[in-house]
Amino acid sequence: MTKSISISFIVRIILLVALTASFVQFEAFYKQKDSILNIAYGLNTFLTASVLISIGHFILVKLYNSRNEHQVVRGNFVLGITRVATVGNVFFIIVSVMIALGINPKDFITSMTIVAMAIAVIFREYITNMISGLIIMFSDQFSVGDRIKIGEYQGKIVDITLANLVVRDEDDDAVMIPNNLVFTATLVNKTSQKSNKIVVKFELPVDHAVAVEELEQYFKPLFQNNPNLDHGQGFSVKIADLAKDFVKYKVEVSTISSSNRIHQQVQSKILNEVLQFKGRLN
Known part of the structure; x- marks a missing residue:
């Protein structure tokens, strides 16, 4: 847990213990004040559920990290558990508010079945999106x-x-x-494991097509002097497709990181060199 989460958890534990003790200490007062008793029950329901969800979240994440300590994992499981915990907290907030207002959640849900079905139809896209999101997170x-x-x-x-x-x-x-x-x-x-490889494709007219070796020699200074490239992986120029009017080439390089900005900069420089090369051919 992070420091902020730990402090929040401790505060909830203290409030839950204090509130539980107050039911015994101020029993007579609660009996005289039904509205305050409902609010206390609602707050107690939320704090109990929130603490249990936090403990469950912590244990599941801890077990997952321990089990995969020496393996390369995608990390979606932790994200999925966090989202489920958030949904659980929101659900119990709603239930707690009902209890605080003196509404029996079970009776309310039963009486609202038809309305709930209508809501499900209206918000069908969002509900299916949410289910799809959970499937993605746990995949x-x-x-x-x-x-x-x-x-x-x-x-x-x-x-x-x-x-x-x-x-x-x-x-x-x-x-x-x-x-x-x-x-x-x-x-x-386009990400394989943690590969930083990027592929840039371009075309040359058939009458201006050149050998792969010539293109590699032309691009070589650019790749040798670019600090954003992983020089240990090298680079390659290949013919991707051959058509009647054009030849399609592809340049494969590996960057030092998977940063979107670095990928854009490298791709921009390669395409700029391609434009200059085409200018020399015309």
Whole structure:
């Protein structure tokens, strides 16, 4: 637990103990004040549930980290448990407010069944998004930090919420992608393990096409002098496709980190060199 969470947990424990003791110490007072008794019961319900959820969250995360101490893990499990804990706290806040207002939660839920069904229909998209979000969090297909392409969007995942994937695109804009889209569109995870490799593709007309070796010699000074590249991994230029009117090439390099900004800078420099090379051919 972080320091702030630990302090919050201790405060909740102290309040819960004090409130429980007050039921015994001030029993006569509570019997005379029904409204205050309801508020105390509501607060007691929230504190009890909150403490138990925090303990469960801590134990599950601790067990998960201990079990995977010597393995490379994606980290989504911890994110999923945290989101479930948040949903649990919100649920018990609502229940506690009902108790504080003198409303029996069980009777309320029973009487609101039809309304609840209508709400479920109205908010169907959000509910399915939330379920999809939980499935994503407890899967290992991708996690925060991965670079993905889904539909027309691509970039680096910076957060996974119960409603959206938050992706930082090439323009450094935050794009909110509904979780449902993950299961209905083709998704490409461009991050393999923790690889920092990037691929830049470009085309040359057939009549101006050159050998791969010539392109490698042309790009060599750029790659040798670029501090953002992992020089130990080297670079390569390959022919990706050959058509009637053009030849498609791809340049593969490895950067020193998976930073979205660094990837953009490297890609921009490579494309700028391609433009200069094309200018020399014309």
